[in-house]
Amino acid sequence: xxxxxxxxxxxxxxxxxxxxxxxxxxxxxxxxxxxxxxxxxxxxxxxxxxxxxxxxxxxxxxxxxxxxxxxxxxxxxxxxxxxxxxxxxxxxxxxxxxxxxxxxxxxxxxxxxxxxxxxxxxxxxxxxxxxxxxxxxxxxxxxxxxxxxxxxxxxxxxxxxxxxxxxxxxxxxxxxxxxxxxxxxxxxxxxxxxxxxxxxxxxxxxxxxxxxxxxxxxxxxxxxxxxxxxxxxxxxxxxxxxxxxxxx
Amino acid sequence: xxxxxxxxxxxxxxxxxxxxxxxxxxxxxxxxxxxxxxxxxxxxxxxxxxxxxxxxxxxxxxxxxxxxxxxxxxxxxxxxxxxxxxxxxxxxxxxxxxxxxxxxxxxxxxxxxxxxxxxxxxxxxxxxxxxxxxxxxxxxxxxxxxxxxxxxxxxxxxxxxxxxxxxxxxxxxxxxxxxxxxxxxxxxxxxxxxxxxxxxxxxxxxxxxxxxxxxxxxxxxxxxxxxxxxxxxxxxxxxxxxxxxxxxxxxxxxxxxxxxxxxxxxxxxxxxxxxxxxxxxxxxxxxxxxxxxxxxxxxxxxxxxxxxxxxxxxxxxxxxxx
Ligand SMILES: Nc1ncnc2c1ncn2[C@@H]1O[C@H](COP(=O)(O)OP(=O)(O)OP(=O)(O)O)[C@@H](O)[C@H]1O
Ligand SMILES: [Mg+2]
Numbered sequence: 001x002x003x004x005x006x007x008x009x010x011x012x013x014x015x016x017x018x019x020x021x022x023x024x025x026x027x028x029x030x031x032x033x034x035x036x037x038x039x040x041x042x043x044x045x046x047x048x049x050x051x052x053x054x055x056x057x058x059x060x061x062x063x064x065x066x067x068x069x070x071x072x073x074x075x076x077x078x079x080x081x082x083x084x085x086x087x088x089x090x091x092x093x094x095x096x097x098x099x100x101x102x103x104x105x106x107x108x109x110x111x112x113x114x115x116x117x118x119x120x121x122x123x124x125x126x127x128x129x130x131x132x133x134x135x136x137x138x139x140x141x142x143x144x145x146x147x148x149x150x151x152x153x154x155x156x157x158x159x160x161x162x163x164x165x166x167x168x169x170x171x172x173x174x175x176x177x178x179x180x181x182x183x184x185x186x187x188x189x190x191x192x193x194x195x196x197x198x199x200x201x202x203x204x205x206x207x208x209x210x211x212x213x214x215x216x217x218x219x220x221x222x223x224x225x226x227x228x229x230x231x232x233x234x235x236x237x238x239x240x241x242x243x244x245x246x247x248x
Numbered sequence: 249x250x251x252x253x254x255x256x257x258x259x260x261x262x263x264x265x266x267x268x269x270x271x272x273x274x275x276x277x278x279x280x281x282x283x284x285x286x287x288x289x290x291x292x293x294x295x296x297x298x299x300x301x302x303x304x305x306x307x308x309x310x311x312x313x314x315x316x317x318x319x320x321x322x323x324x325x326x327x328x329x330x331x332x333x334x335x336x337x338x339x340x341x342x343x344x345x346x347x348x349x350x351x352x353x354x355x356x357x358x359x360x361x362x363x364x365x366x367x368x369x370x371x372x373x374x375x376x377x378x379x380x381x382x383x384x385x386x387x388x389x390x391x392x393x394x395x396x397x398x399x400x401x402x403x404x405x406x407x408x409x410x411x412x413x414x415x416x417x418x419x420x421x422x423x424x425x426x427x428x429x430x431x432x433x434x435x436x437x438x439x440x441x442x443x444x445x446x447x448x449x450x451x452x453x454x455x456x457x458x459x460x461x462x463x464x465x466x467x468x469x470x471x472x473x474x475x476x477x478x479x480x481x482x483x484x485x486x487x488x489x490x491x492x493x494x495x496x497x498x499x500x501x502x503x504x505x506x507x508x509x510x511x512x513x514x515x516x517x518x519x520x521x522x523x524x525x526x527x528x529x530x531x532x533x534x535x536x537x538x539x540x541x542x543x544x545x546x547x548x549x550x551x552x553x554x555x556x557x558x559x560x561x562x563x564x565x566x567x568x569x570x
Contacts, residue, residue: 052441054437054441073440074437074440074441075440075441075442075443075444075445075446078440078441078442078443079443083441083442084441086437086438086441090435090437090438090441091435091438092430092431092434092435092438092439093434094430094434094498095427095430095431095434099427099430102424102427103424103427103428103431103439103442103444104442104443106424106427106428107424107428107442107443107444107445108443112448115423115424115425116420116423116424116425117423118423118424120419120422120423120424122424160442163442164442164443
């Protein structure tokens with residue numbers, strides 16, 4: 001299929017004798033919003049880290065736009081238009097919100113030399129301000145990121161993933177700790193972004209309502225393996241999923 | 249605006265400082281600025297980019313030897329200084345490679361070993377370095393319109409170099425590179441996922457820091473006109489580290505303050521004779537316990553105390569509504 005953005009083939013990863021991910025394969029089509037759900041410890045974050053080069057899988061292959069990216073460093077992957085967030089908060093606490101956002105975009109503008117001799121903000125302040133506004137963080141623009149609340153940092157984290165104008169974004173629990181009003185806003189944002197830029201998303205999330213209303217397709221992971229895959233409605237009525245996860 | 253006035257005042261002070269002072273004190277001032285340059289380099293590597301290095305003195309040494317060898321061979325000081333900076337930049341890249349693999353204590357040990365290696369080479373390679381006798385009688389620079397002869401001449405030359413250096417360093421720290429250095433310090437994995445080539449930035453952090461020390465070395469050669477291997481021993485790297493920590497790592501002017509404390513304070517404590525080291529060490533310990541962020545950290549604390557409480561964060565104003 002030519003419109004496959006991300007292709008994951010037979011990925012396995014173990015830590016000692018813990019098999020965190022077992023032979024997982026799936027494809028993500030351009031413009032799709034794919035949900036990845038599963039109980040705690042089912043290997044979701046590990047899978048992300050294997051796909052994005054933070055971890056080296058024991059086996060398997062990853063392709064972005066038909067190009068094998070196994071072994072590629074995550075900064076090069078980012079240059080190919082792949083953005084991500086981490087499950088743990090990953091902002092730069094001793095830098096201002098604005099600097100965090102600019103950093104997220106600067107490596108995609110100019111060369112090493114223009115980044116040394118050019119404008120201090122790489123000409124990104126207007127764009128960064130737009131992004132800050134988009135995520136309703138205007139009033140915190142010049143605060144140190146470390147002084148923001150957990151939820152605010154979570155939004156900043158997401159905002160950073162978008163600064164480089166990625167074509168594929170992997171979000172690890174973007175909704176965790178974000179309040180209800182902001183949660184709706186975040187969902188709105190992701191949807192708008194998806195529609196206007198045709199950006200592809202893969203989203204790990206425990207908040208079922210969030211996942212079910214955002215995603216067009218969902219993959220369920222349990223003990224490192226895919227146990228179900230389908231539309232939100234199919235997943236909701238899948239007995240195996242209910243037993244392993246939803247039923248509790 | 250206030251900031252600019254402050255800088256202008258500092259600049260004027262730098263020019264007035266040596267007036268009416270004896271030769272010895274002027275020499276101390278010179279070495280203060282020289283060490284400030286090396287410490288600002290280490291501040292970039294350590295304070296901004298978060299990479300520990302205990303080899304800064306060895307880079308002053310490399311710079312000093314390169315300049316000594318070249319100027320003694322009749323090459324102009326400017327070219328020699330340039331060569332010193334470039335050589336240290338390149339070797340700085342090499343010393344950065346271990347940092348790609350090891351962090352923290354282990355990196356400290358690797359850089360420490362490098363410092364030792366440089367001292368050994370300087371001691372053993374007589375043909376190049378003069379061995380334990382070192383190099384002496386290095387000429388002071390002659391700029392045609394201005395021939396540097398006295399320590400006072402030397403001081404003004406160093407002030408000019410220092411100001412240019414500080415401006416360049418400030419530009420670097422404000423540039424996207426500076427942002428990438430800080431990102432490396434705060435969260436390298438996240439930085440990499442945002443497209444920052446963390447390897448390259450790590451190597452550059454070492455290279456720029458080392459090149460700064462090379463510049464300091466290029467100044468040292470004609471300043472003291474006598475260098476020998478022990479001037480660049482590990483102890484001196486620790487001293488430069490102390491300057492950065494005492495001043496406040498990650499604060500732009502921290503090293504200037506730190507170097508003042510480390511270089512000037514012993515002079516003022518001289519009258520206590522044998523007790524000076526004890527008093528000195530005690531003061532450093534008290535400072536570190538009281539303010540791990542160094543002198544600049546204390547300054548910041550005092551400022552936030554003095555300022556009226558208009559600093560209530562903007563989202564707190566709305567806080568009550570939520
Ligand atoms: N670095 C590591 N070293 C050892 N074991 C690990 C490591 N990372 C993850 N694991 C183990 O791998 C398994 C999967 O962890 P992972 O973080 O991928 O789960 P998850 O699905 O993201 O869970 P959650 O929903 O709680 O975030 C767990 O058993 C975890 O203990
Ligand atoms: Mg997880």
